[in-house]
Amino acid sequence: MKTILMTGAAGGVGTFLRKAFQGRYHLRLSDIVALDDCASHETFVRTDLSDLAATRNAVAGVDGIIHLGGFSVEGDWETILNANIIGTRNLFEAARIENVKRIIFASSNHAMGFYGRDETIDHTHYPRPDSRYGVSKVFGEAMGSLYSDKYGAEVMNIRIGNVAEEPIDVRRLSIWISPRDLAQLVSIGLEHPDIRFEVVYGMSDNERAWWDNANARRLGYAPQDQSEDYAAKVLSEHSADTGDPLGDTLQGGAFVSTEAGGDPTKPDLA
Numbered sequence: 001m002k003t004i005l006m007t008g009a010a011g012g013v014g015t016f017l018r019k020a021f022q023g024r025y026h027l028r029l030s031d032i033v034a035l036d037d038c039a040s041h042e043t044f045v046r047t048d049l050s051d052l053a054a055t056r057n058a059v060a061g062v063d064g065i066i067h068l069g070g071f072s073v074e075g076d077w078e079t080i081l082n083a084n085i086i087g088t089r090n091l092f093e094a095a096r097i098e099n100v101k102r103i104i105f106a107s108s109n110h111a112m113g114f115y116g117r118d119e120t121i122d123h124t125h126y127p128r129p130d131s132r133y134g135v136s137k138v139f140g141e142a143m144g145s146l147y148s149d150k151y152g153a154e155v156m157n158i159r160i161g162n163v164a165e166e167p168i169d170v171r172r173l174s175i176w177i178s179p180r181d182l183a184q185l186v187s188i189g190l191e192h193p194d195i196r197f198e199v200v201y202g203m204s205d206n207e208r209a210w211w212d213n214a215n216a217r218r219l220g221y222a223p224q225d226q227s228e229d230y231a232a233k234v235l236s237e238h239s240a241d242t243g244d245p246l247g248d249t250l251q252g253g254a255f256v257s258t259e260a261g262g263d264p265t266k267p268d269l270a
Contacts (some may be wrong), residue, residue, distance in 0.1 A: 007069030020183035049087030064102035084136035110134035113252020130252030154184030160202035178225035
């Protein structure tokens with residue numbers, strides 16, 4: 001069984017993936033907060049990714065990395081710099097030093113958030129980040145490109161929409177991904193023999209999607225879930241008009257106009 005490092009394992013996405021990968025991988029879980037519920041196939045190493053030596057310790061000896069760690073919503077520049085930019089730099093550098101080739105980078109739809117909702121974009125479109133958080137995700141994708149080209153890393157960037165058991169508002173009908181569909185995408189990134197540098201979108205089979213995910217399908221992705229199954233419920237309970245004229249026309253939603261730091265424990269801005 002392969003040993004896979006999962007950074008940011010205490011977060012919501014990490015919690016979903018831990019369940020999905022039970023029995024498939026030995027998981028080395030990492031976070032800045034302690035985890036005390038490790039299963040028999042899991043170990044925990046507390047790691048501050050802003051510390052390169054600690055990051056090397058977490059990376060050493062694994063077969064692949066799922067990099068979820070960082071600040072997961074908009075924040076001030078210092079927060080984003082330390083958690084998402086320095087931490088991601090250290091993750092890629094530690095992987096290079098420890099000779100770990102396969103890396104799944106949890107990018108975000110917010111790397112592309114200033115595209116309009118009337119546009120369909122794919123993996124070839126130029127980044128248009130909607131926030132400081134989005135800039136950090138563009139940085140992470142660029143690091144993957146550099147380390148792939150220069151050092152032979154094998155990187156899949158997943159521009160995640162919103163991971164949840166079901167979509168909870170109108171915007172998420174376009175960007176939602178179920179936990180099992182995300183687990184499928186991550187597994188492709190870990191197991192596909194021909195990964196060198198790939199960008200895919202983290203979404204289920206959504207009829208209202210703004211993204212062409214042909215590159216993920218090329219790699220074998222076959223989503224099992226679709227947001228349309230929840231559309232009637234969502235549309236009966238929520239309006240497409242959130243009161244943010246700019247956010248309601250652009251893919252990034254509230255991120256395109258917010259300046260306040262967010263709370264990473266809450267999903268309201270995902």
